[in-house]
Structure formats: structure tokens, C-alpha cells
Amino acid sequence: MIVMKFGGSSVADASRLRHVSDIVKTQLEKKPAVVLSAMGDTTDHLLEAADLALKEGKVDVKGVEKLHQETVKALKLTAVQKDIAALLDELSRLLSGIALIRELTPRTKDYLVSFGERLSVRIAAAFFESIGMNAKAFDAFDLGFLSDSNYTQAELLKESWDIIPGKILPLIKGNVVPIVTGFIAKDSGGSITTLGRGGSDLSATMIAAACKADEVQVWKDVDGILTADPRIVKNTKPVGHVTYAEAAELAYFGAQVLHPRAMQPCMKTGTPVLVKNSYNINAPGTRIESVIAKNSPVVRAITSKHKVTLVDIVSTRMLGQFGFLAEVFSIFAKNSISIDMVATSEVSVSITLDAAYDLAEVKKELGKIASVEVKTGKAIVSIIGNVKRSSEILARAFRTCQLIGVPVQMISQGASKVNISFIVNDTEAAETVNALHIDFFDAQKMDQD
DSSP states (O other): OEEEEEOGGGGSSHHHHHHHHHHHHTTGGGOEEEEEOOSTTHHHHHHHHHHHHHHHOOOOOHHHHHHHHHHHHHTTOGGGHHHHHHHHHHHHHHHHHHHHHTOOOHHHHHHHHHHHHHHHHHHHHHHHHHTTOOEEEEOGGGGTOBBOSOTTSOOBOTTHHHHHHHHHHHHHHTTOEEEEESSEEEOTTSOEEEOOTTHHHHHHHHHHHHTTOSEEEEEESSSSSBSSOTTTOTTOOBOOEEEHHHHHHHHHTTOTTSOHHHHHHHHHHTOOEEEEETTOTTSOOEEEESSOOTTSBSEEEEEEEEEEEEEEEEOGGGTTOTTHHHHHHHHHHHTTOOEEEEEEOSSEEEEEEETTSOOHHHHHHHTTTSEEEEEEEEEEEEEEEOGGGHHHHHHHHHHHHHHHTOOOOEEEEOTTSSEEEEEEEHHHHHHHHHHHHIIIIISSOOOBO
16 A cells, blocks of 8 residues: 655646546555645635635635636536535635634644645545546545644644544555555544644655555656755756655755655554655656665755854853853743754854844843844754764865855754754855765765765
8 A cells, every 4th residue: 555645736737636546556556545735725715715704704605616617617527516506605605704703722723724634635536546546535534634723733633543534444454555645634523633843744654654554655746856946956856765864854944845844644654655746657756664764965955044043142150050050941931933054062052043033021021031143044064964974064065155255154963863053144155055965976975875
């Protein structure tokens, strides 16, 4: 068994659905379960409709209706028209309620955006059936996706691990191709919830891990994980293999191909994740697994995170005193500020934050125990790879920075031991990433692991 997940751009219209069906057909012998996102920009259209109902008291589902009805017509799916009409009618009634009371709670918002996935799987399953596949549409909450009630960013309950295989494996054994909604679940009260960032990918990896699938294929609109951001570096290359930890670091520091949350179920079971491009099916993609081959490149990728703030905190008064770092971090926690990188000594600590935070109150509180300097306009450059060879990587990286005249302002090695990150000025980040990419990927290659 395998799980195949297709994102919104991959199922954007009738032609894309035909293309997806061709991909699925080639893998029928592997007994796939298929997970789908909402079609194209449907989620945005749903939120726009809610905003119109909320602010102007008007109900308008034309944006959502047009795409789905045109797709049904183009694919000649008369049998599913009744189901689609019923869902659109349910959506209109929901919007009428929002327009009437002029309120959109998180629970109602989750109910609203669920229509995108619920519509897409019904159309896709009907089309797959029309071309000879034994496909059937399912809402994920009918297949064991149970969550808490933290609407808009719900977490799946541990019971899901037992219920999901009990629901899906009999379908697979019966040669049914389940077409399942990504992104949504239900809480114990029966209300629809959404799984937050990376939710559709999480739906796929959860099915794969719970059902002990051979692999989960996540079909995107890129050739997998790349050696750098193609908007910054022109001659990027696909990364053939990375570990779960490396993929998580890449995602956190800017390479938004697969959210770290989505990898957690597969990390737990060791299920491989294959990131493929539905627009370029011949590209090999990126395989994410527990361990990778010894002949993999020492550096997998280089990424950057922009609009970063650097905070230097120094206190000679606290020299050797117990609790200095605890007090520093408690101040940030109290103000709900998340820290990216940390570098410490006995009397000082340097940290990086997202530039969006207001630091006035934090600076005031920290000022009671230390001197504080806030530096804005910074960027984090991260090198992901085999940090067992960190001295070798650092020597080359610092030599490159020296050659292009870019000073390194702070350095940190992640606890996962797969990344080395350092701070440069935001205006110098692109030049730094390009220069490092040339050295590590375009010049004579380093030895393999």
C-alpha cells in the first residue's frame, strides 16, 4: 500500500484532475489511497465569501460554484452533480447564518473551509470511477480522523492511530481506491476541525504511518526539495535524499516544501516520504527517510530566513549566578515571543527573533537585569548537512564569506546536529547564499559522507 497526496495546484481544474488520474493509474498495483486538497484557490474563495457575509451581510458562492460546476461539466460527471449541488446549498445556508449574526467563530471558520476538500474528493472520485477505477470519496472524519477542539489548528488524538487502519485497510484489501479529504477532522462533539499549517500533508502522512504503508508520495508543484531557493539561486538542483531532521530544519528556515508537523507520523514509524512534482512526473523528487546513503553529499542544501531581529543581552552583574538564562527566556515566554537561534556565554546571550514582534516591553524587562541591544535588518543563513564534518563546512563557509566581504555576526549549531546557521545583514543574504551555493554545489564537490 502507498498513499498519494495532491495539493491544490495539482487538482486546480479539469485538466489537472485528468493528469492526476493518469499518475494514480500508473500506481494502482501498489494499492494507493489518495488524499486531496481543495481545488486551486477554493479556500481563498471560501474565506472571501465569509468576509463578504460578515461585513456586508451578502451571500455569494459564485466563485466557489463556478470552478466546481465547470469542472463537473468538463469531465461529464452527471452522476455527481446532485452531491455537489447539495454541498453548495449547505455552504449557502452557512454563509446566510454568518450574514445574519455577523460573526465568524473559529469553529464556524473550520466548518466553512472544509467545503473545499469535501467538494474536490467527490469530483475526483466520480471522475476516477468514470474512467474505470474502483474509487470512492471519503471525508477524513469518517475514516478515523479525530481531533481536539483547538479550531483552525487542531491536533489529532491518539485514538486515530487505531481507528484509521481499521477503516482504510479493508478498503485497500477490497481493491477500492479511497479518495480522502486532507486538512480536516472532527472533534468529540462532532464539529469539523482543521489541522492547521501543513494539514493536508499531515492527513496523508498520518494515513501512511497508521496503515504501515510502504511510502507516502506528496505531489507538489516543485521538483522536490532543492539545494536553495530558486528565487535567489538560478541553478538550484534537486536534493535526492534527506533525513526527517534535515527536512524539518529546511522547512523551518525557509524551504516550505513540507511542514515539519506533517513529517511527525512518518518519523514515528520510519515511513519514507517521497516529494514529487505533478507538473514534471519524470523528475526523481526528494526521498525523506530515517537514514540516507553514505555517498550522499556532505551539504544537502542552503537556505535563508529574512527579516530577522538580533538581540544581544549582556550582564556582568549576573556572572556565575544561577537562573540568569531562565529569567531571560521567561521574559520572552511571558510576552509570547518565539526564539529562533541562541548563542550563549557565561554573562551574555544572543538570540534571533522574527522582526514582526514588538520588543518594547521585553526590552524594558530585560533592562532590569542586563544591557540590551536590538539590531534589525538581519537574516539567518543555514547550511543543512552532515554536521559531523562541521569544521570542514565552517571553514569553507567562512572563507567564502571572507572572500565576498560579508561579516558573520553570530553562529549557532542546532540541537538536531544537522544545521549550522549564522547571521548576516539582510541585504547581504542573497549574495551569501549564492556564493555558498557555488562553492558547495557548483565548484569541485566535497567528499561524500
